[in-house]
Amino acid sequence: xxxxxxxxxxxxxxxxxxxxxxxxxxxxxxxxxxxxxxxxxxxxxxxxxxxxxxxxxxxxxxxxxxxxxxxxxxxxxxxxxxxxxxxxxxxxxxxxxxxxxxxxxxxxxxxxxxxxxxxxxxxxxxxxxxxxxxxxxxxxxxxxxxxxxxxxxxxxxxxxxxxxxxxxxxxxxxxxxxxxxxxxxxxxxxxxxxxxxxxxxxxxxxxxxxxxxxxxxxxxxxxxxxxxxxxxxxxxxxxxxxxxxxxxxxxxxxxxxxxxxxxxxxxxxxxxx
Amino acid sequence: xxxxxxxxxxxxxxxxxxxxxxxxxxxxxxxxxxxxxxxxxxxxxxxxxxxxxxxxxxxxxxxxxxxxxxxxxxxxxxxxxxxxxxxxxxxxxxxxxxxxxxxxxxxxxxxxxxxxxxxxxxxxxxxxxxxxxxxxxxxxxxxxxxxxxxxxxxxxxxxxxxxxxxxxxxxxxxxxxxxxxxxxxxxxxxxxxxxxxxxxxxxxxxxxxxxxxxxxxxxxxxxxxxxxxxxxxxxxxxxxxxxxxxxxxxxxxxxxxxxxxxxxxxxxxxxxx
Amino acid sequence: xxxxxxxxxxxxxxxxxxxxxxxxxxxxxxxxxxxxxxxxxxxxxxxxxxxxxxxxxxxxxxxxxxxxxxxxxxxxxxxxxxxxxxxxxxxxxxxxxxxxxxxxxxxxxxxxxxxxxxxxxxxxxxxxxxxxxxxxxxxxxxxxxxxxxxxxxxxxxxxxxxxxxxxxxxxxxxxxxxxxxxxxxxxxxxxxxxxxxxxxxxxxxxxxxxxxxxxxxxxxxxxxxxxxxxxxxxxxxxxxxxxxxxxxxxxxxxxxxxxxxxxxxxxxxxxxx
Numbered sequence: 001x002x003x004x005x006x007x008x009x010x011x012x013x014x015x016x017x018x019x020x021x022x023x024x025x026x027x028x029x030x031x032x033x034x035x036x037x038x039x040x041x042x043x044x045x046x047x048x049x050x051x052x053x054x055x056x057x058x059x060x061x062x063x064x065x066x067x068x069x070x071x072x073x074x075x076x077x078x079x080x081x082x083x084x085x086x087x088x089x090x091x092x093x094x095x096x097x098x099x100x101x102x103x104x105x106x107x108x109x110x111x112x113x114x115x116x117x118x119x120x121x122x123x124x125x126x127x128x129x130x131x132x133x134x135x136x137x138x139x140x141x142x143x144x145x146x147x148x149x150x151x152x153x154x155x156x157x158x159x160x161x162x163x164x165x166x167x168x169x170x171x172x173x174x175x176x177x178x179x180x181x182x183x184x185x186x187x188x189x190x191x192x193x194x195x196x197x198x199x200x201x202x203x204x205x206x207x208x209x210x211x212x213x214x215x216x217x218x219x220x221x222x223x224x225x226x227x228x229x230x231x232x233x234x235x236x237x238x239x240x241x242x243x244x245x246x247x248x249x250x251x252x253x254x255x256x257x258x259x260x261x262x263x264x265x266x267x268x269x270x271x272x273x
Numbered sequence: 274x275x276x277x278x279x280x281x282x283x284x285x286x287x288x289x290x291x292x293x294x295x296x297x298x299x300x301x302x303x304x305x306x307x308x309x310x311x312x313x314x315x316x317x318x319x320x321x322x323x324x325x326x327x328x329x330x331x332x333x334x335x336x337x338x339x340x341x342x343x344x345x346x347x348x349x350x351x352x353x354x355x356x357x358x359x360x361x362x363x364x365x366x367x368x369x370x371x372x373x374x375x376x377x378x379x380x381x382x383x384x385x386x387x388x389x390x391x392x393x394x395x396x397x398x399x400x401x402x403x404x405x406x407x408x409x410x411x412x413x414x415x416x417x418x419x420x421x422x423x424x425x426x427x428x429x430x431x432x433x434x435x436x437x438x439x440x441x442x443x444x445x446x447x448x449x450x451x452x453x454x455x456x457x458x459x460x461x462x463x464x465x466x467x468x469x470x471x472x473x474x475x476x477x478x479x480x481x482x483x484x485x486x487x488x489x490x491x492x493x494x495x496x497x498x499x500x501x502x503x504x505x506x507x508x509x510x511x512x513x514x515x516x517x518x519x520x521x522x523x524x525x526x527x528x529x530x531x532x533x534x535x536x537x538x539x540x541x542x543x544x545x546x
Numbered sequence: 547x548x549x550x551x552x553x554x555x556x557x558x559x560x561x562x563x564x565x566x567x568x569x570x571x572x573x574x575x576x577x578x579x580x581x582x583x584x585x586x587x588x589x590x591x592x593x594x595x596x597x598x599x600x601x602x603x604x605x606x607x608x609x610x611x612x613x614x615x616x617x618x619x620x621x622x623x624x625x626x627x628x629x630x631x632x633x634x635x636x637x638x639x640x641x642x643x644x645x646x647x648x649x650x651x652x653x654x655x656x657x658x659x660x661x662x663x664x665x666x667x668x669x670x671x672x673x674x675x676x677x678x679x680x681x682x683x684x685x686x687x688x689x690x691x692x693x694x695x696x697x698x699x700x701x702x703x704x705x706x707x708x709x710x711x712x713x714x715x716x717x718x719x720x721x722x723x724x725x726x727x728x729x730x731x732x733x734x735x736x737x738x739x740x741x742x743x744x745x746x747x748x749x750x751x752x753x754x755x756x757x758x759x760x761x762x763x764x765x766x767x768x769x770x771x772x773x774x775x776x777x778x779x780x781x782x783x784x785x786x787x788x789x790x791x792x793x794x795x796x797x798x799x800x801x802x803x804x805x806x807x808x809x810x811x812x813x814x815x816x817x818x819x
Contacts, residue, residue, distance in 0.1 A: 022295040022568040023575055023587050029296055029469035034518050041296050044339040050370035066590040097596035196575035242784055244803025245580050246796040250519040257517025295568040302569055302742035307791050314569050317612040323643035511788055523792040530790025
C-alpha cells in the first residue's frame with residue numbers, strides 16, 4: 001500500500017510549487033528530485049498564481065517568513081484551492097513570534113490545506129491559538145512519548161476533523177491522522193534532529209506524495225513520513241566514524257533517491273490507532 | 274584549446290558578481306571556487322553598481338525572480354556593459370510565468386549579454402516571445418535529439434546573430450553557438466537532471482570562463498560546458514550503490530575542483546557544425 | 547580551558563538568532579547544530595524582536611545585505627543589547643560597497659557587539675572608515691604574515707579597546723583579542739578558502755560559543771576559532787584524491803560534529819601575545 005504511493009510519485013513526476021524558506025530550500029529541491037518529483041520555487045506575489053497553475057501541488061513553509069511573501073502564500077494557496085491542487089502547510093516556528101502565529105492563523109482561515117505538518121508545539125499553537133516553541137524545535141514539555149500517545153492521537157484526529165486536513169505531527173513517534181484513523185510511525189533516528197531542515201524536506205516530499213496520490217491523501221502522507229524516517233535509518237547505518245551531520249544529510253537524500261516501493265513496504269514501521 | 278580556457282580561469286581568479294536565486298546559490302558559489310573563480314553575491318539595488326564595478330564579470334539568473342531584484346539586474350547589467358565586463362544571462366523558467374517572460378524580454382532589450390544560457394524551452398521563449406516550459410525544465414516536445422540537431426543549430430546561430438551573444442542551449446546534447454560556428458557537445462550524464470541547479474551552476478562557472486577569456490567567448494563557453502559535462506561523467510563513475518543525487522552533487526563540484534586542462538582536453542566530446 | 551568552552555556549548559544548547567546571508571545560511575545552521583547549538587533564522591523586521599527575545603544570542607552577518615534587513619539588524623541588535631544577549635557581527639564585504647561600509651558603521655554606532663569577526667580588510671574598513679576588499683576576501687596587501695603579526699596584534703587590541711568587543715581577525719594566522727590579551731592561532735588549512743562561507747560558519751558557531759560562555763568571551767571566541775581551524779585540519783586529512791571543495795565542506799562540518807573537548811585541547815595551536 002505505502003509502496004504504491006511512492007511508485008505513483010515516480011510514475012507521475014508531480015511538479016511542486018514551493019514557497020519556502022531560504023535556509024533549507026536546496027535540500028527541499030533535492031529531496032523532491034530524489035523521490036521522483038520536480039521542484040519549482042517562487043515567492044513573488046506577481047507570479048505565484050502563474051506558477052501554481054502550471055504545477056500539480058503546493059508546499060507552503062513559514063521557515064523564514066517575511067511580510068513580502070505572506071501575500072504570495074495567500075494568493076498561491078487560494079489559486080491552488082480553485083484548481084483543486086493539494087496544498088501542504090508547514091507552520092515552522094508557529095508560536096515563536098506573534099507574526100508567525102498570526103500568519104499561520106490567517107493562512108488556516110483563508111486557505112484550505114490538504115495536509116498540515118509540524119512538530120507537536122507548532123501544531124498545538126495552530127490548534128489552541130498559542131504555544132511554546134523552542135525556536136523551530138518542539139518544546140520538551142510537549143514531546144510525544146508512548147504514555148502520551150493515545151492523547152496525542154485523539155488530539156490529532158480532532159484537529160483533523162476541525163480543519164478537514166490530514167494532520168502530521170512529527171517527532172520521536174510520528175502521527176499521521178485524519179478524523180477517523182491515525183498512523184503511528186516509529187521510523188527515523190534521533191540523529192535526524194542534528195540536521196537542519198529534515199522537517200522542511202519532509203513537507204516538500206509530502207507535497208509530491210499527495211499530488212501523485214490525490215485519492216489517498218492519508219496513506220500518501222503516511223508513506224512520505226515512512227520514506228523519510230526509513231531513509232534516516234538507512235543513512236544512519238551508512239555512517240562511518242568520521243561522518244557527522246553534514247554527511248548524514250547527504251546520505252538521507254541519497255537513501256530517498258534509492259528507495260524502492262518494496263524497500264518501503266519492508267522498512268515502514270507503523271500501527272494504526 | 275579548451276584546456277587553455279580553464280587554465281586562464283585558474284590563473285586569473287576572475288571575481289564574479291552573481292544576482293541569482295536562493296535555491297542553488299551555495300552550489301553556484303562553490304563551483305565558482307572549484308573552477309578557480311571567486312564569487313560575490315549581491316542583489317540589492319543600492320549596491321549592485323558598486324559590486325559590479327569591483328568584479329570582472331556578471332551572472333544574472335532569474336531562478337527566484339522577484340520584483341525587488343529586477344531593478345538590480347537592470348542596473349548591474351547596464352553598469353557591466355559600460356565597463357565592458359562580460360555578462361551572462363540564465364533565463365530560468367522563462368515561459369513559466371508572465372513575469373519571467375516579460376522580465377527576460379526587458380533584460381534582453383536593455384542589457385547586452387555576452388552569453389545566454391538556458392534549456393531549449395527557455396531559449397525558444399526568448400527567441401519567439403512565448404514558449405512552454407515544464408516549470409524550470411525543458412518541455413519534452415522541445416528536447417534536442419540527433420535528428421533535430423541541425424535545425425536547433427541553425428536556430429541557435431540565428432538567435433546568436435540577432436542578440437550578438439553566444440547562445441548556449443543545454444540538454445542531452447549541448448549547443449554552444451555564435452552566428453557562424455556551433456559546438457555540439459556530448460558530455461554529461463542523464464542523472465545530472467536529478468540534481469537541482471546544475472544549469473545554474475554551469476551559468477555561474479561560465480561567467481568565470483568568459484571573464485578570464487574575453488577574447489575567446491565562444492571557446493570559453495564551450496570549455497565551461499565541457500567542464501561541467503565531463504565533471505558529471507567523472508562524478509557518475511565515482512558513485513557507489515548507496516550514493517544518490519545528493520552525493521552526486523558533491524562529486525560533480527569535486528570533479529570540477531580536480532579538473533586539469535589536460536583532463537578537459539582529453540574528456541571533451543564535441544564536434545563543430 | 548578551550549575544551550571547557552566547547553563542553554558548555556554541548557551542555558547548554560544555546561539557541562542562536564541568525565540574520566545572515568542566503569548564500570551560506572544552510573551551512574551556518576548545520577555547523578551550529580554540529581557544535582551543539584540550535585539555529586533559528588529570521589530577518590523580518592516585524593518579528594526579529596520576538597525571535598531575539600526567545601534566543602540566547604544573536605549573529606548578524608552582512609553577506610547579502612539588503613535595505614529591507616538593515617532595519618531588522620538594528621532592531622534585533624538593540625533588543626539583544628537590552629536583554630544582555632551576546633551579539634556577534636560579521637561585516638562581510640565591508641569596503642566592497644558604500645552601502646556595506648556605511649551599514650557596518652551605523653550598526654557599530656547603534657549596537658554594542660560582543661564580538662566582531664572578519665578578515666583583515668573588513669576589520670580595517672571598520673576601524674579606519676575605509677578599506678580595500680577583494681570582494682568578500684581579504685586584499686593581498688593586507689594579509690597577516692609572521693613579520694606583520696605584532697603590528698596586527700596591536701591593531702586588534704586597540705580596536706577592541708575602542709569598541710569594547712572581542713576582535714577576531716581570521717586568515718592564515720587568526721588573531722582573537724581583547725584590549726589586553728591576544729590569542730594568535732595557527733590552526734586551519736589553506737584549502738578552507740576554496741569553500742564558500744567558512745567565515746560565515748565560524749561566526750555562527752562563535753555565537754553559540756559566546757552564548758554558552760558569557761563570562762569568558764575571549765576564551766570562548768578563541769575556542770570557536772580553534773574548533774573551526776582544527777576541524778579544517780582533520781577534514782583535510784580525510785580527503786581522498788577524488789574529493790574536492792564540496793566534500794571538504796561536508797567533512798569540516800562532520801569534524802565539528804565529532805569534536806570532543808579533549809580533541810580540541812590537544813589540537814588547538816595558539817600562543818598568547
